[in-house]
Amino acid sequence: xxxxxxxxxxxxxxxxxxxxxxxxxxxxxxxxxxxxxxxxxxxxxxxxxxxxxxxxxxxxxxxxxxxxxxxxxxxxxxxxxxxxxxxxxxxxxxxxxxxxxxxxxxxxxxxxxxxxxxxxxxxxxxxxxxxxxxxxxxxxxxxxxxxxxxxxxxxxxxxxxxxxxxxxxxxxxxxxxxxxxxxxxxxxxxxxxxxxxxxxxxxxxxxxxxxxxxxxxxxxxxxxxxxxxxxxxxxxxxxxxxxxxxxxxxxxxxxxxxxxxxxxxxxxxxxxxxxxxxxxxxxxxxxxxxxxxxxxxxxxxxxxxxxxxxxxxxxxxxxxxxxxxxxxxxxxxxxxxxxxxxxxxxxxxxxxxxxxxxxxxxxxxxxxxxxxxxxxxxxxxxxxxxxxxxxxxxxxxxxx
Amino acid sequence: xxxxxxxxxxxxxxxxxxxxxxxxxxxxxxxxxxxxxxxxxxxxxxxxxxxxxxxxxxxxxxxxxxxxxxxxxxxxxxxxxxxxxxxxxxxxxxxxxxxxxxxxxxxxxxxxxxxxxxxxxxxxxxxxxxxxxxxxxxxxxxxxxxxxxxxxxxxxxxxxxxxxxxxxxxxxxxxxxxxxxxxxxxxxxxxxxxxxxxxxxxxxxxxxxxxxxxxxxxxxxxxxxxxxxxxxxxxxxxxxxxxxxxxxxxxxxxxxxxxxxxxxxxxxxxxxxxxxxxxxxxxxxxxxxxxxxxxxxxxxxxxxxxxxxxxxxxxxxxxxxxxxxxxxxxxxxxxxxxxxxxxxxxxxxxxxxxxxxxxxxxxxxxxxxxxxxxxxxxxxxxxxxxxxxxxxxxxxxxxx
Numbered sequence: 001x002x003x004x005x006x007x008x009x010x011x012x013x014x015x016x017x018x019x020x021x022x023x024x025x026x027x028x029x030x031x032x033x034x035x036x037x038x039x040x041x042x043x044x045x046x047x048x049x050x051x052x053x054x055x056x057x058x059x060x061x062x063x064x065x066x067x068x069x070x071x072x073x074x075x076x077x078x079x080x081x082x083x084x085x086x087x088x089x090x091x092x093x094x095x096x097x098x099x100x101x102x103x104x105x106x107x108x109x110x111x112x113x114x115x116x117x118x119x120x121x122x123x124x125x126x127x128x129x130x131x132x133x134x135x136x137x138x139x140x141x142x143x144x145x146x147x148x149x150x151x152x153x154x155x156x157x158x159x160x161x162x163x164x165x166x167x168x169x170x171x172x173x174x175x176x177x178x179x180x181x182x183x184x185x186x187x188x189x190x191x192x193x194x195x196x197x198x199x200x201x202x203x204x205x206x207x208x209x210x211x212x213x214x215x216x217x218x219x220x221x222x223x224x225x226x227x228x229x230x231x232x233x234x235x236x237x238x239x240x241x242x243x244x245x246x247x248x249x250x251x252x253x254x255x256x257x258x259x260x261x262x263x264x265x266x267x268x269x270x271x272x273x274x275x276x277x278x279x280x281x282x283x284x285x286x287x288x289x290x291x292x293x294x295x296x297x298x299x300x301x302x303x304x305x306x307x308x309x310x311x312x313x314x315x316x317x318x319x320x321x322x323x324x325x326x327x328x329x330x331x332x333x334x335x336x337x338x339x340x341x342x343x344x345x346x347x348x349x350x351x352x353x354x355x356x357x358x359x360x361x362x363x364x365x366x367x368x369x370x371x372x373x374x375x376x377x378x379x380x381x382x383x384x385x386x387x388x389x390x391x392x393x394x395x396x397x398x399x400x
Numbered sequence: 401x402x403x404x405x406x407x408x409x410x411x412x413x414x415x416x417x418x419x420x421x422x423x424x425x426x427x428x429x430x431x432x433x434x435x436x437x438x439x440x441x442x443x444x445x446x447x448x449x450x451x452x453x454x455x456x457x458x459x460x461x462x463x464x465x466x467x468x469x470x471x472x473x474x475x476x477x478x479x480x481x482x483x484x485x486x487x488x489x490x491x492x493x494x495x496x497x498x499x500x501x502x503x504x505x506x507x508x509x510x511x512x513x514x515x516x517x518x519x520x521x522x523x524x525x526x527x528x529x530x531x532x533x534x535x536x537x538x539x540x541x542x543x544x545x546x547x548x549x550x551x552x553x554x555x556x557x558x559x560x561x562x563x564x565x566x567x568x569x570x571x572x573x574x575x576x577x578x579x580x581x582x583x584x585x586x587x588x589x590x591x592x593x594x595x596x597x598x599x600x601x602x603x604x605x606x607x608x609x610x611x612x613x614x615x616x617x618x619x620x621x622x623x624x625x626x627x628x629x630x631x632x633x634x635x636x637x638x639x640x641x642x643x644x645x646x647x648x649x650x651x652x653x654x655x656x657x658x659x660x661x662x663x664x665x666x667x668x669x670x671x672x673x674x675x676x677x678x679x680x681x682x683x684x685x686x687x688x689x690x691x692x693x694x695x696x697x698x699x700x701x702x703x704x705x706x707x708x709x710x711x712x713x714x715x716x717x718x719x720x721x722x723x724x725x726x727x728x729x730x731x732x733x734x735x736x737x738x739x740x741x742x743x744x745x746x747x748x749x750x751x752x753x754x755x756x757x758x759x760x761x762x763x764x765x766x767x768x769x770x771x772x773x774x775x776x777x778x779x780x781x782x783x784x785x786x787x788x789x790x791x792x793x794x795x796x797x798x799x800x
Binding site: 015016017020022024027028030031035036039040043044046047048049051052053054055056060061062086087088089090093097101113116117118120121122124125126128129130131132138210212218219220221222223236237238239240241242245249250251252253254255266267268269270271272273274276344349351353354397398399400 | 416435444517621636638655670671674800
């Protein structure tokens, strides 16, 4: 590696335990330096000293949009089209409710089995509430493209499959959906900060995502929603809360939406969580997303090569072509849960998704080539020694 | 005041600027000691050091219910019937969507003009989405009781009026609504931590509230929702997210609700905000709610007496009988905005609600009799001197 490696610089921006090899930034990003100080300041100097006045003096009221603009720069969204708040589940609901209303004569929500379950659950809940005969059609990922037709109201997909890392072609599927008259919602949970994303170039109608994975915003950090500029003045927000009102402090009796994406704000913004995320986003300063993508692919390729050479019993669950996967690599193994627990006991941290998927995330901002090599070597050693085959590693935790 | 005044003890639990008289705890509670340390620990020791494992090792996954139980004890809710998360706007939506589905043959949502606008906005948004002819009937507060009839599906009220502090009779209105076959949702935003509340005794069906006012959870702190035990196993959550699923980490394709109030959880819990609230709730240790209510009334009566004696031009907007108002006192004055800005410039902090309401909140946990006396004296002096009558005090801020 060259000495002016930009990712040597970004690694200094994180506080990771020195003995840990962290391959789970696709689930919860590592802690960026500066977050604790920034949140501490929001608590003591802003809340503690400025009290209610901090809504104005510390700019709390504009945080959802200001931080949203910072996230927007990582996903190709122009200023003013992204706002932060709530959770990804809520943002999925908002996008889908608005989109269905824009296609009142159609009844199909098309998605795939690689979509994250909460996205599907939220769609099921909305469809049951509407009670107008909508159908959530969930196909295999490979079958989605051929199923786009003029019955489809909304195509709702997660760009990067949370289990396998398989990458959908956002631009092509969006074009095809638009040609059939459908709207498109992209869930970027495993894309934002992981790969180059261009919601404008792809002409997505809505995009949503969380900020606690590759954006390192912390556990339960606020979600984001992008609303395409051509929709910002027309969509009706189903979750019409006072911070999405055009004049929240006029306390008018009737809802009037704010301009653009701000109408997707709902309740009082989570200031402390937004302060954490705002500080965390400093880690992206000067990062070139194309360089990040190249490094992510190199790290993934290195890991696959070492693991496949050492552990023939593990089956690659991710696309072999690095251009067709996001920034994670998954392997199938029937006892994958126990293997992952044994790995974690040796401080190589990935995670497990039922029934048999071991996931490893590659986060160039803080993961080095040396870390990937050591992680792969320990996995190979755990497999060869069968150290995973112990009752204590089979004991399931609440959260996997 | 006696030397074993329990509120002398609780005052030591807050960090307030010594020169400030804070009469706005009804909008944003003051900072309890211990919050910054607890959040700092959640960031550095839990997120930073335990990383993804903290979901299990630091109990993050159970925080919404564990903290919910602590809030539940302040509102008369049994363990397991309250969960934290999202914002109050979202919780209003959840409660109303579930309640309307339980009364499919009725079309009226009855509320009043003293309800907080976001509650009404969320109802408007839900009704528009459902598109089944529901009507949001908004009456004057005094007219609500007589309007409860068998057309009403849901009675949705805020117990304490955010403008005037007027208190509804929760038990009587709930009984009357139940007798007419309606369900009842109580918004406790200005009740929880302000007055004794007994959702069980009143037989409320749903109750919702925020935790950043009298519960001192910090700006944008998570909201709560109470679901009566008899509904916990039957209501369908409209916002059916994965953390409300019976087995969130089984990643099943179809939503199955968790037992009881936990089905009202939606997305990933906001861990840092929950840590702040959890620490903030320590300030309630040993507090007797009946004693708190007595003190709150004394402070309010003292304030009214001093202000009315000194400022005949201010009109009391709150009920004169302290038993008929919550823990705030409001005065009407056409130039109330400017008066409030002048007061804030002298470090007596209340707030203003359009068009002409000056609000003063009384929070016995950290507000002393001496503070109330000084605050009233400064208000009298500002009014008599007309120091408020300056252009700089008429300049409106974004957040009022």
